[in-house]
Amino acid sequence: MLTKFPKLFSSRYQECSKDYSFSLPHFDTNAPPASLMVVPSIPEGEDSRNRQKGGPHNGGYDDKNNDYILKDGECFNARYIILTEKPIGKGSFGQVTRAYDTVAKEDVAIKIIKNKKTFFDQAQIEIKLLEMMRAHDTERKYNVVLLKGHFVHRNHLCLVFELLSYNLYDLLRNTNFRGVSLNLTRKFAQQLTKTLLFLSSPELSIIHCDLKPENVLLCNPKRSKINIIDFGSSCQIGHRIYQYIQSRFYRSPEVLLGIAYDTKIDMWSLGCILVEMHTGEPLFAGSSELDQMMKIVEVLGMPPKELLDIGPKTHKYFGKTEDGVYYCKTTRDNFNKCYRGPGHRKLHDILGVTSGGPNGRRAGESGHSVEEYSKFKDLVKRMLTYDPKARISPYYAVRHPFLRPRTTSHSGQPAASDSPTTKMSYQLKHFYTFIDFFKIGRCSPVVIRPSSVVFPTDFRWRDQNKETSSSELWLRVQSRVHWLKCLSQVRVVAFAEINSVFFSFRRTSSEPLELLKDVSR
Structure with missing residues (x-):
């Protein structure tokens, strides 16, 4: 297919472009789903080439499953040349085909959504989420597929993605x-x-x-x-x-x-x-x-009893004795003799x-x-x-x-970054020891009052043998809050600033508050 592509592309693109009375439309990759661009791929009166005359589904463009009938070399949105009639992926949503982008001059993957309202609406949500992720990952660091744009082709919402390899x-x-x-x-x-x-x-x-x-x-x-x-x-x-x-x-x-x-x-x-x-x-x-x-x-x-107690569908899998003890239904009812028991x-x-x-x-x-x-x-x-x-x-x-x-290291020993005595490992060791944090912000500057956190009067710096007042602590952290979570009798706060990180926590026991100082330096 690829060996024939230059000749095929030349002829097909001429067919697409010569019949248009309008210029190549701007492909707005930032447009919200509500303002989808709809551009005909073939001008009116010239569509018999791909159309199944008298077809009952979408004027003959769709099959009985509401999927678009792909045609090798067809032009989508005055920009994309379909490279194969066989999709490279298919699912309940529709199909994915390979195409050539004549503007960016690269192969892309086009996800063609089924011609049904439910799938169309869900695809608009997908576009919204993909655009949110793209806006928050401009450096492409987080391994999310890149949405290059979207348009509508013969009532089918189409999403254009970078072309990837196998799964x-x-x-x-x-x-x-x-x-x-x-x-x-x-x-x-x-x-x-x-x-x-x-x-x-x-x-x-x-x-x-x-x-x-x-x-x-x-x-x-x-x-x-x-x-x-x-x-x-x-x-x-x-x-x-x-x-x-x-x-x-x-x-x-x-x-x-x-x-x-x-x-x-x-x-x-x-x-x-x-x-x-x-x-x-x-x-x-x-x-x-x-x-x-x-x-x-x-x-x-x-599963833990607390989880089963709140599950609306627990009865599908588990029975319950008069003593309130759960058991697997397959165990008591002999539903599946191959089942070998919990654990x-x-x-x-x-x-x-x-x-x-x-x-x-x-x-x-x-x-x-x-x-x-x-x-x-x-x-x-x-x-x-x-x-x-x-x-x-x-x-x-x-x-x-x-x-x-x-x-x-060159000596064959673990490098300093792997040593349990390094500051980062020291920090993580103590985090694992105490409590899992719930992240609610990304070091955003906030106004916070010292009175919102209760500090015991006898707490000490972990690496210093001297007392520190609450006011001195708040001056040090400069009111930049990284995490904050309040639990029953436990208050956990972690402060972050550009060059150093301060962590403080109080345990449920009577032990004093411990503070890890400058662990990121």
Whole structure:
């Protein structure tokens, strides 16, 4: 196809351009969804070339499923030449095709939404979210696919994206479903946790809602750089649209139970993805929602009672004794004789922590030590915590020991940046010891009163043996608040300024407030 492209492009573009009486329209990539640009691809009276005469669907342009019938070489929006009649991707939303952008002179991917109002409306939400992410990631650091623009073609909303390579499921298939190395799994995890940190930021608060290997694409087939695609099911916290979300294998317990969800459901999906990328097989491959829950229980044991008590759909999966003890319905009702009971499958064994990796395939390989596997298992367990409130947040996930880059000095010893005595490690050690923080701002200057935080009179600098007054503390921090969370009998504050960071916290016990001074310098 590509060898014939220059001649094909020349002839097709001449056909498109010579019949137009208007100039090439401006492609407004910043236009909001409400002001979508509608431009005919073929002038009136000249459309018999592609039209199925007498066709019942959209004047013959659509098939019975409301998908646009692609024609090789057709011109979209007086700019894009369709390169193939066979889509490169297809889903409930519509299809994705490859095209050539005659203005930017590059190949692109065009997502053509089905000609149905529900899909059209949802795609407008996707555009809004993608434009928000683009505005907050001008340097392209957070691994989100780039939306180049959008337009309407014959009643089909079209989204133009950068063209990427194959997805992580294709990568697994290329390994014959034996999985990729722990090092490559780590590289994917580093990027994906960074993306989730970006999506969960207060400025965005976006839930992807369909994170799975098929929606994570390599930017280059020979590199590990990835981008997340398909925000067609996504929403913002407070604007949740659907109850039925997430592909089943990657569906979180709170969604299965019908409990209100937030960005933590994407962290659950990521935990499932990371295990699958290394083992080559889905961790929880349920054939139905009931089977999915039982597969989860087999590995993680029973969900906490507090979670089951508030789940509107708990009765689908669990029964309850007169004493208020929950049990799996499959256990009592003998629904599935293959079910082996809560906690029967161990994550330790699935990953092969002490046996050389999954099925012993990585035994003796560099980078697959028991220590590395133990770190990997710990991260996955934190991602697959039943209670979303206790599940690891993106902020802590990106700082997990498994994901921290390993560097060595010329002497072969760990570099200073890896030493547990360094200031950053010292800071993280103490954060892990006490409480998980809820980030509500990005060092925005605020006016705050010292009286809003209660300081004991006997607190000391951790590295100084002298008392410090509250007023002196507030002068030092210059009223720049980084995190703030108030819990029952616990008040946690972290202050940030350009060159230094001060952290303070008070424990529920009688111990005095401790302050880590200048840990970032």
